[in-house]
Amino acid sequence: MSLSSTILGYPRVGRKRELKKAVEAYWAGRSDAAGLKEAEAELRKANLARLVELGLDRDGSALPENSSLYDQVLDITFLLGAVPERFRGLGGLDQYFALARGNAEVFPLEMTKWFDTNYHYLVPEIGPDTPISLKNTDLVDRFTEAKSWGYLTRPVIVGPVTYLALSKGETEGYDPLDRLEDVVAVYEQLLTAFKAAGAEWVEIDETAVVSDNLSASRDGIIAKVEQVWTHLLSSSNRPHVLLAAPYGDSTKAFPALFRTGAEAIAIDLDRGTLPSADDLAGINNLSSRTLVAGVVDGRNIWATDLNKAKDLLEQAKDLGFTVKVGTSTSLQHVPHDTDLENWADPELNENLHDWLAFADQKIEEVVILDRGLTEGWDAIADELSKNADILTRRAATAGVAVDAVRERVAALTEADRTRGDYAEREAAQEARLNLPPLPTTTIGSFPQTTEIRTSRAAHARGEIDDATYEDRMKEEIERVIRLQEELDIDVLVHGEAERNDMVQYFAELLDGFAVTKHGWVQSYGSRCTRPSILWGDVAKSGDISVPWWSFAQSVTNRPVKGMLTGPVTIIAWSFVRKDISLGQVADQIALALRDEVADLEKAGAAIIQVDEPALRELLPLEQSKHADYLEWSVGSFRAATAGVDKATQIHTHLCYSDFGQIIDAIAGLDADVTSIEAARSAMEVLPDLNDHGFSHGVGPGVWDIHSPRVPSTEEIAGLLRLAVDSVDPRILWVNPDCGLKTRGYDETVASLKNLVTAAKQVREELSADQRLLA
Numbered sequence: 100m101s102l103s104s105t106i107l108g109y110p111r112v113g114r115k116r117e118l119k120k121a122v123e124a125y126w127a128g129r130s131d132a133a134g135l136k137e138a139e140a141e142l143r144k145a146n147l148a149r150l151v152e153l154g155l156d157r158d159g160s161a162l163p164e165n166s167s168l169y170d171q172v173l174d175i176t177f178l179l180g181a182v183p184e185r186f187r188g189l190g191g192l193d194q195y196f197a198l199a200r201g202n203a204e205v206f207p208l209e210m211t212k213w214f215d216t217n218y219h220y221l222v223p224e225i226g227p228d229t230p231i232s233l234k235n236t237d238l239v240d241r242f243t244e245a246k247s248w249g250y251l252t253r254p255v256i257v258g259p260v261t262y263l264a265l266s267k268g269e270t271e272g273y274d275p276l277d278r279l280e281d282v283v284a285v286y287e288q289l290l291t292a293f294k295a296a297g298a299e300w301v302e303i304d305e306t307a308v309v310s311d312n313l314s315a316s317r318d319g320i321i322a323k324v325e326q327v328w329t330h331l332l333s334s335s336n337r338p339h340v341l342l343a344a345p346y347g348d349s350t351k352a353f354p355a356l357f358r359t360g361a362e363a364i365a366i367d368l369d370r371g372t373l374p375s376a377d378d379l380a381g382i383n384n385l386s387s388r389t390l391v392a393g394v395v396d397g398r399n400i401w402a403t404d405l406n407k408a409k410d411l412l413e414q415a416k417d418l419g420f421t422v423k424v425g426t427s428t429s430l431q432h433v434p435h436d437t438d439l440e441n442w443a444d445p446e447l448n449e450n451l452h453d454w455l456a457f458a459d460q461k462i463e464e465v466v467i468l469d470r471g472l473t474e475g476w477d478a479i480a481d482e483l484s485k486n487a488d489i490l491t492r493r494a495a496t497a498g499v500a501v502d503a504v505r506e507r508v509a510a511l512t513e514a515d516r517t518r519g520d521y522a523e524r525e526a527a528q529e530a531r532l533n534l535p536p537l538p539t540t541t542i543g544s545f546p547q548t549t550e551i552r553t554s555r556a557a558h559a560r561g562e563i564d565d566a567t568y569e570d571r572m573k574e575e576i577e578r579v580i581r582l583q584e585e586l587d588i589d590v591l592v593h594g595e596a597e598r599n600d601m602v603q604y605f606a607e608l609l610d611g612f613a614v615t616k617h618g619w620v621q622s623y624g625s626r627c628t629r630p631s632i633l634w635g636d637v638a639k640s641g642d643i644s645v646p647w648w649s650f651a652q653s654v655t656n657r658p659v660k661g662m663l664t665g666p667v668t669i670i671a672w673s674f675v676r677k678d679i680s681l682g683q684v685a686d687q688i689a690l691a692l693r694d695e696v697a698d699l700e701k702a703g704a705a706i707i708q709v710d711e712p713a714l715r716e717l718l719p720l721e722q723s724k725h726a727d728y729l730e731w732s733v734g735s736f737r738a739a740t741a742g743v744d745k746a747t748q749i750h751t752h753l754c755y756s757d758f759g760q761i762i763d764a765i766a767g768l769d770a771d772v773t774s775i776e777a778a779r780s781a782m783e784v785l786p787d788l789n790d791h792g793f794s795h796g797v798g799p800g801v802w803d804i805h806s807p808r809v810p811s812t813e814e815i816a817g818l819l820r821l822a823v824d825s826v827d828p829r830i831l832w833v834n835p836d837c838g839l840k841t842r843g844y845d846e847t848v849a850s851l852k853n854l855v856t857a858a859k860q861v862r863e864e865l866s867a868d869q870r871l872l873a
């Protein structure tokens with residue numbers, strides 16, 4: 100009945116992205132519901148076999164059951180039947196996937212980042228009348244099925260307080276936590292059902308207790324967790340509960356978590372610290388409580404410092420707990436296995452092999468540490484010394500510290516991060532660009548056709564030579580330029596055909612990065628990315644974007660934006676070294692980008708966009724760390740962009756998140772134009788910007804590109820009218836929410852047509868209304 104050393108969750112995608120393929124086959128009508136369920140079950144079974152093979156205890160509830168067809172928060176919404184009215188006519192998988200992706204009639208739930216990770220969850224919409232009851236037993240059925248295969252799993256479930264703290268009110272101002280009692284009643288039933296099914300342990304993730312960034316206060320959240328779990332745990336008709344507080348420092352929450360009486364608590368010892376003896380004062384019989392010490396970082400890919408982990412585990416033991424080894428978070432944020440890579444590949448830097456631990460290697464680390472903990476550290480003396488050697492050699496490896504890069508960063512001054520007066524810039528840019536009011540543009544990427552993907556893959560495999568590849572890309576760029584001209588878009592993009600991914604593309608061309616071939620992680624639903632590995636000092640050493648931009652600009656008279664990815668986003672969507680500060684890494688990237696910005700400007704670019712979609716995502720969960728973060732993140736953007744002439748227009752782009760909390764930072768970027776996701780939330784961000792006195796250009800997205808739906812002209816015009824009501828129309832731009840690379844051409848052309856028509860319509864209304872001053 101006792102809990103064994105464990106991980107808080109395993110990657111869901113599958114070693115070969117089996118889940119992605121199965122789900123997409125279902126969406127495309129190539130398989131039916133039964134086929135999808137079968138494929139999903141097969142993957143689940145294979146994963147369980149793998150976990151046992153790697154050494155997790157088959158019988159100690161060490162095998163986490165965290166699979167999902169799309170998202171773990173959506174699974175709770177579905178379980179509770181807590182669906183907004185627009186989905187209520189649907190049932191089963193149709194409803195499930197409509198919630199996630201929308202369909203021709205309904206728009207989907209909003210999507211946003213899961214804490215400070217690059218994983219997106221679907222935001223529940225909760226109102227006073229949202230139905231809440233135990234709608235299905237899918238989670239219990241998965242447990243039962245695994246049991247029938249011979250595995251005692253530990254179901255991993257988002258906790259009720261966290262679920263509601265991550266929800267949004269159905270109407271402005273409604274607090275979803277008002278429905279806590281109803282949700283808790285369902286969890287009570289769920290626990291009973293797990294007990295009946297034979298579950299010995301369940302894991303409840305009350306992650307919200309580590310975050311100051313939610314609309315509810317942290318103290319309030321912690322108090323609710325204590326209250327709710329004290330109640331739920333008072334029943335005897337339930338499995339043991341591992342109450343988990345991953346993804347951050349749980350120090351503040353620790354006493355409350357303990358007072359609930361949960362049999363085990365999991366904490367993040369990568370971001371957080373152990374409780375002090377004071378925190379534990381008044382808690383009796385500590386040895387009857389299990390602490391799952393998250394000493395293995397679940398969200399980055401570096402091999403654990405095993406000696407350091409050993410010390411932490413010993414300290415935890417000294418506090419008096421029964422200690423088990425754990426990960427700091429679910430491993431869903433890291434790829435499956437370093438052994439899937441070909442380490443002879445020059446892109447990879449074979450030194451890295453020893454430095455890295457993907458999910459399967461992390462499990463091996465957990466197993467090794469568990470052996471040390473139970474058999475004595477001598478039992479793993481070899482592993483400990485080998486690990487120490489690797490870390491020492493790593494620090495001395497060429498490229499890890501490059502003098503020229505370090506010196507340039509150290510020499511950065513405030514002046515390097517500062518542009519001239521905005522009014523002067525605005526006048527100079529207006530004279531140079533001469534755009535109509537409400538100028539139309541897109542965010543950068545156009546759909547990636549099968550031909551492009553095929554050419555890129557063939558080029559990567561050496562099947563077509565550089566010249567052929569370049570010709571194909573140029574053909575595509577020219578086609579995309581012509582299309583935008585036909586659509587009568589004002590500011591064009593080259594379409595990013597040459598980019599597999601907006602971060603990886605830069606990682607491949609900058610010094611200091613390595614790129615994997617199989618290191619996929621789930622970004623949202625079936626969408627996976629392959630984060631690059633930033634292991635050394637960063638510098639620019641050759642062409643990046645200028646040749647493609649120059650070609651695009653050479654075939655049109657309209658302005659084409661130069662298109663770069665900013666330092667914060669490169670950091671957020673890569674696996675980043677932990678041996679120097681993020682601020683230092685950001686400045687290294689900023690200087691490399693500053694060189695690229697200068698080259699674009701020299702080539703003639705009048706507009707350069709530096710995307711920072713991840714600016715909000717990296718905001719630390721703790722309030723006390725915000726100021727420092729905002730200083731280095733905003734500072735790095737400015738270092739990248741402030742070198743340009745006043746007549747060069749700097750754009751930035753933000754998406755995928757709630758921006759309310761970082762309006763100051765957005766203004767602090769000092770970009771001339773900011774395009775920002777807004778369609779799904781009906782322009783919510785604009786009043787905030789306006790209150791802040793934001794006076795630079797802003798393009799609130801008017802087309803939600805995460806859904807295959809084509810927005811009508813009327814719908815877009817409606818959003819634009821809302822925008823015009825909350826900010827000065829003279830600063831407004833018209834654009835989609837984000838890049839178009841995940842969309843198909845039919846939807847893209849139809850939507851952009853409507854977007855341009857709507858912009859023209861509203862332009863006319865405004866000039867008739869005399870609201871647009873010349």
Ligand code: MET
Pocket residue numbers: 542543544595601662710712752754837838839840
């Ligand atoms: C996630 S933000 C994407 C920005 C990028 N320029 C694109 O259009 O794809």
Ligand SMILES: [Zn+2]
Pocket residue numbers: 542712752753754755836837838
């Ligand atoms: Zn975007």
